[in-house]
Amino acid sequence: MFINTIMGWFSNDMAIDLGTANTVVFVKGRGIVCNEPSVVAIATKTGKVIAVGTEAKRMLGRTPGDIQTIRPIKDGVISNFDVTGEMLRHFIQRVHNRKTFIRPRIIIGVPSGITQVEQRAVKDAALSSGGREVYLIEEPVAAAVGTGLPISEPSGNMIVDIGGGTTDVAVISMDGVVYSRAIRVGGDKMDEAIINYIKRKYNLLIGEMMAEQIKLDLGSAYKLDANRQTMEIKGRDLVSGIPKTLILDDDEVREALAEPVGQILNAIKAALENTPPELAADIVDKGIVLCGGGALLKGLDVFLREETSLPIIIAEDPLTCVVLGAGKLLDDLDVLKKVVM
Ligand SMILES: Nc1ncnc2c1ncn2[C@@H]1O[C@H](COP(=O)(O)OP(=O)(O)OP(=O)(O)O)[C@@H](O)[C@H]1O
Ligand SMILES: [Mg+2]
Structure with a gap:
């Protein structure tokens, strides 16, 4: 138990629930560190990201013509690869403690229907944000683990x-x-x-x-x-x-x-x-x-x-059980290997 706590200080292993409505990030040893709407605000002319998460959601339906708010995952499918990647990268980098030189292992819960191409896009975004190993698991499996089934x-x-x-x-x-x-x-x-x-x-x-x-x-x-x-x-x-x-x-x-x-x-x-x-x-x-x-x-x-x-x-925790389940799998590689997509 004590050893685990100490190890947690050094590793940044992460679990992420990439949801249509909310993205939740869990860091081993720290718990849930980020829980924000899956929304990105973008400058239409330059394509530059202006805001992500809570800040971007507040702009939904209230932006002038030169700013666009996007929910990059719609109906459980990734409708905009680039923006999904940007969003994921933003959330990972926000919580990634760059002082530690160990690159994190990242488990991401994704909608169960996503295609191979979408899986690739999510993986690439996580790898380019500093992930060492990236595993994708289906959200219902993560949820089942998270609820202790x-x-x-x-x-x-x-x-x-x-x-x-x-x-x-x-x-x-x-x-x-x-x-x-x-x-x-x-x-x-x-x-x-x-x-x-x-x-x-x-x-x-x-x-x-x-x-x-x-x-x-x-x-x-x-x-x-x-x-x-x-x-x-x-x-x-x-x-x-x-x-x-x-x-x-x-x-x-x-x-x-x-x-x-x-x-x-x-x-x-x-x-x-x-x-x-x-x-x-x-x-x-x-x-x-x-x-x-x-x-x-x-x-x-x-x-x-x-x-x-x-x-x-x-x-018990309907909004966080996917990320908590993925988080538990960070410690249970045997089960992880069986359920990975
Ligand atoms: N008390 C509540 N009553 C009804 N609906 C709620 C309540 N609280 C949250 N919701 C709804 O739950 C949805 C978000 O749930 P959740 O965070 O589980 O979705 P997600 O994981 O982002 O999406 P998905 O799993 O489809 O990718 C939103 O539509 C929100 O309005
Ligand atoms: Mg979900």
């Missing part, structure tokens, strides 16, 4: 990672992925559904940030509280073109979220149908573990429990 045992574990861009449903047994499917529905689609609902019902256009705030404050998948909850929202009236305020309630937001939530349920049902019977029996006993920011949507666990009749467990 016994993935090495011959027993089925189902994990559902509801991120910003995708929902990954995976069944893992004996350090391998038995089934995995990702759908392009997650927190972003929920925000979009709220925007569209308000546009249809009230002719009011709201921004992405406002939509996310509504989801966090008022959103739910199941009516838990009999009292009506409301919130004041602001946007632009599509008819008059003038900014307007109105009151929205929780029933309306639940109605807006019904479609993306239903799609998540269908993905889980499809996974259950495609799971070999022995493993399915394990899942009946152990239940389904939810992680990712979407797992925090109010009442989602209750809704899924009702629809599937299975135990539903929300991971």
Whole structure:
């Protein structure tokens, strides 16, 4: 234990969750050192990076013409290689302690559907930022390790990672992925559904940030509280073109979220149908573990429990279990070698 602590001071080994919504960096011996939105602001003329992370997210939808804010990973796919590389490099260099001359080993959790070319791009960016060895692992595997599921045992574990861009449903047994499917529905689609609902019902256009705030404050998948909850929202009236305020309630937001939530349920049902019977029996006993920011949507666990009749467990740290799992694998090279992409 003591030796490990001392070793941690010298090595900079890192684990990174390269998410659609958030990038989280863990450094061995130090814990989580960076947790910021995956957003980059760029000067359109020169292509120069102006801001990354929290600072760039504050500019979303508020930039003048010569600055562009980009979310380089959309729907779980890397839509802009160069900017993703820049962002990764920025986060690594920010936490990389250059005083130590040992170059870090880096484990990166990536969306499970990414192509070979995308994998190469992520690896190159990490290597050029000072990484000595770079390993890519699938996010659901990292999440399962992070939540402490016994993935090495011959027993089925189902994990559902509801991120910003995708929902990954995976069944893992004996350090391998038995089934995995990702759908392009997650927190972003929920925000979009709220925007569209308000546009249809009230002719009011709201921004992405406002939509996310509504989801966090008022959103739910199941009516838990009999009292009506409301919130004041602001946007632009599509008819008059003038900014307007109105009151929205929780029933309306639940109605807006019904479609993306239903799609998540269908993905889980499809996974259950495609799971070999022995493993399915394990899942009946152990239940389904939810992680990712979407797992925090109010009442989602209750809704899924009702629809599937299975135990539903929300991971202890839904937003950080991918990076914590990848971090644990820094210490467990045997398992790492089995799960690396
Ligand atoms: N309390 C909450 N209720 C509902 N949604 C939430 C809550 N907290 C965070 N979220 C949503 O979770 C999403 C971010 O989750 P997370 O950080 O797990 O995604 P990610 O790992 O970046 O994305 P992906 O795994 O798809 O690449 C955002 O859409 C955010 O709005
Ligand atoms: Mg994620």
